[in-house]
Structures are given as structure tokens and as C-alpha cells.
Amino acid sequence: MHKDPDRVPGEPMTLNFGPQHPATHGTLRIVVELDGETVLKATPHLGYLHTGFEKLGEHQDYNQFIVVTDRMNYLSPLSNNFGYVLAVEKLLDIQVPKRCEYIRVILAELSRIADHMVWLGMGALDLGAFTVMLYGFEEREKLYSIFEKTTGARLTTSYTRVGGLMRDIYDGFEEDVRRFLNGFPKTLKEVHTLLTRNRIWMDRTKGVGVVSAEDAIDYGFTGPCLRASGVDWDLRKAEPYSSYEAFNFDVPIGANGDVYDRYLVRMEEMIQSGRIVRQALDNLPDGPINVDDYKISLPTKEDAYGNIEGLIHHFKIVMDGHGVQPPVGEVYCATEAPNGELGFYIVSDGSGKAYRIRIRPPSFIHFQAVPHMIEGGMVSDIVAVLGSLNIIAGELDR
């Protein structure tokens, strides 16, 4: 492994990187075998945050499970809510109103920006750029204020429902979002001046953690990590869902598949998400946000309190053992979450609870490639590589 012929041979040292380490962002653990500063072997250990989401899904009804999806990728809970209900709606074979689709897209893209902002801040902080962390978190804070006003919560949003949304957007939502959209590119520009041509940043990230396009597909990479390796694959373009075909946006592609390219791809993705949100706001249709079927979505309060049918439908949906009951069957529905392909595989036995819910988490699959990316590199590169993959422990262990 070591190329220096004058090197004094010695015993390799074993180092426990994590589970409590400031650069692991949650409870990750990698046991690394070091020869000096060179990583000889890396063995990831996981499961510290395993909470049995998939098992829980078999014991909760379809709307209750939305709450669990918040806790998976806790940087962008709205994207998880969105991906999950899309799968259930595919299982039920229903089409939500256009207004609902557009609001979901707006919030999913805003949470992509929020996710990337935190990723940017934390990734830069790990490599010593403290200022960028503060810039990133400030922008995220503005978004979380919008999310809080829309959903009632900053993190545990649970905003989507099977067949619609919890409630419509508030008055003044559009102004708030537009104010954010006008402001955040300036922050990104400043980050570009701080990092993109920064000698230290380039030395720490260029040529580090390289994954070739072939390896990226072999290792199941998706999202920004796959695109940084030069593969043009974005589910929003390849398999458009929820009206994504109606928006114009570009998919940024990297060339070298190193940490630096993953940084550039994510920076550009935020700008593109801004474009999508702008178009969605310009063309936001009026109309209902829920499907017109009281067997799937809750009746309005006026109906539930005002007439007997409304009350019965309300009762049927919220009572244990009733609720939304999809036909027997199975679906796999994948969405382009901020980190990559977030897939839900649901098997229904026709009852009000899923027979099996499988979540395909992008973090789990990206974390698998970490040994491939850091073996042979320096110990300090581990931090750069982990930061660039944006491993979210809640999603990793579920």
C-alpha cells in the first residue's frame, strides 16, 4: 500500500472512528486500520439508530406511517412524506388534483434546498470552513420558518396525506417563498467565492473519494453522488412523477466523481430547484387539494360536523381497522429525494395496514461504498468523503 521504499515498517494501528464523533453526523462507526496516516482497511458498523421502521409499518395504517417517514431523512422530511404517499396513491391507483401536485413539488424542492444547505454547511465545517456553516444554516432557517408556517412543525412535518395534503398553503406563502428565492442565490454566490477557487478547499476535495461512473452504478449510487460521477440520471427527468414533466430545469452532471464534483453538483442543484419552485408558483392552479373521495381523504370539518355521511366517513378513516384500504397488490415507487432514489416497496393484503413496507434508503447504499472510497487514502479524507455523501443516520438504519 505504501509506496515509499525508505519507510520504517511498523504495526498497523486500529482506530475507532465514531460512533460519537463530530464529523459522523449521527451515530456512524467506521473501524479503520491505519499505516501511519494511510487507511489500509475500513469496516463500517451500523445499526446504532435502528428503530424498526419497516416492522412498524406493518402495524400502523397507511396515514399513520407518514409520521414515521418524517424521522428517516431528518434534513428533508417533506421529501420523505411525499415519496411515501406517492407509493400509496400508486397502490390505490388514484390521481391527486393538480394543485396538490404543485404544492408537493414546491415543498419537495424547497426541502431539497434545505437539505443541500445543511449538507454544504456541515461538509464545509468538517473541513474547517466555519463561515459557510453559518451561511448555510441561516438559509435553512428561513426555509424552516416557511415549513413551520405551512405544516405547523419545523422537522416533524407530516404534511402529506394519502390522496392530498394536511391543509392548503397559508396566505402569504407565495411572498415568503419568493423572498427566499430572491435571496438564497446571493448566499450561494458568496459560498462560491469562499470555496470554489479556495486553495485549501480544492486540495482537500479534488481527487478525493473518486468513484468512476461504472463503479457508481455497480455500487447503486443515485442522486447527486451518481451525477457527480458523470451519469445523467435523474428520476424527475427519467420517470417524471407529480407533474415534473411540466417544469424546465437542467440536471447538473460532474466529470470526475470526487468530493469537489459532488460539491459543485449540489450547488447547482439548488439553483435548479429554485427555478422549479418559481415555475410552480407562477402556474399554481386553483382548486381542491384532496381527492374527491371521502373513502380516502378526510371530509371537511363542515361535513364531519354538519351531516351524518361526513361524520361516518370521518369515523371510518380515523378508526383502527378501517381507514384507507388499498386492493391486494404490490408497488415500488421511487422518487428523487435530495440524496438519491428513495424507494418505497409496499405489499398490500387488502387490509387497512400494509403487509410489508420496504424502504430503499439512498444513505444505506452510499455508505456501503465508503471503504472503496477511502482505502488507500489519508485518514483526514474520511471526513471529506463522509461529508460529501451526506449519510443520514436516521435513514441509514431506519
Added chain:
Amino acid sequence: MSEAQQPLAVQKVQEQYPDAILDVSDARGELTITVRKDVIYELMAFLKNDSELAYNFLADVTAVDYSLMEDVLMKYDYARFMVIYHLLSTEKKERLRVKVPVHEKALSIPSMTSIWKVANWLERETYDMFGITFEEHPDLRRILMPDDYEGHPLRKDYPLRGRGERETFNFEQQNA
């Protein structure tokens, strides 16, 4: 459905491996084939390497314990588990689900690790959660549960709240 109307993937698999396919379904735009276990390794390599199909991307590997779904059990000769592969062709933009019935008596299936590296951890998780062994897997250990854990949590006979592991956990003994 006559032969000519079958999707290309089904036609080609039938040509290459006659009698391998047990069932084909195309519900909700998702093509699913259920195949026999004995040819699964060759069949998956064929699906990946055939230039017209080009399922180059393994999106997911998981399993389902069908022990509470009587009609599925009866259809597949009382095979308790199904191992499920989700394939994707980035070139053709098509997806394919491959299901393989696995009997509890012969609880193993060939590993796909030598075809796709991503299969490694996905198969480890399936082993951890269901106890299905993957033959010739390079590193078949538990991944989410502790190494000394007994049982497989996603099996249908495993209770939601566990078997009392939390109540009887002895911290002193663990650290001794």
C-alpha cells in the same frame, strides 16, 4: 396474453430459460416476473448483460414473509419467503421486479454480489431481517442487529415489541 404481446424481457427470458418463469404480472405499469430459484444467478446475469434489456442497475434487494397470506403460499407450493429484486435499466428507462420463492426447508439463494457490488449490504440486511442465507456471499454477517442477536425481526412470527430483549438486557454482563 399470446406470446407476441409479452414484454420483451419476458420473451427473452422465456427463450433463454424455458420453464424458469412461474408467473408474469404487469399491474400498475410494473412488470413483475416470478422465477424458479435454481436458475436465478444465471438469469440475473443475463438480464444485466443482454444488450437489448440492459438492466444494469440493481435498485433493491429485499424479502417478504408470506406466511400470513394463504393464497400466495398455495400458489407457490407453500414457499414461505419471496426474495425480491428491483432492477432498473438506466439506458432503456425501464424497471423490472424479479421475485423468487424460497422454501423454509432450503432457506438459501445464490448471492448477486459478484454481479452487482451493491448487493452486498442489501443481502446482508435481508439475511439479518429474515434469516435467508445467500450462498457465496463474501461477508454474510448481521448488519443492523447486534451479532449475538437471536431471531429475525421482520419475520411475521416475530412480535412487534420484541421477545423481551430490552427488559432482560444486562448492561454489566455486556461490558464484562
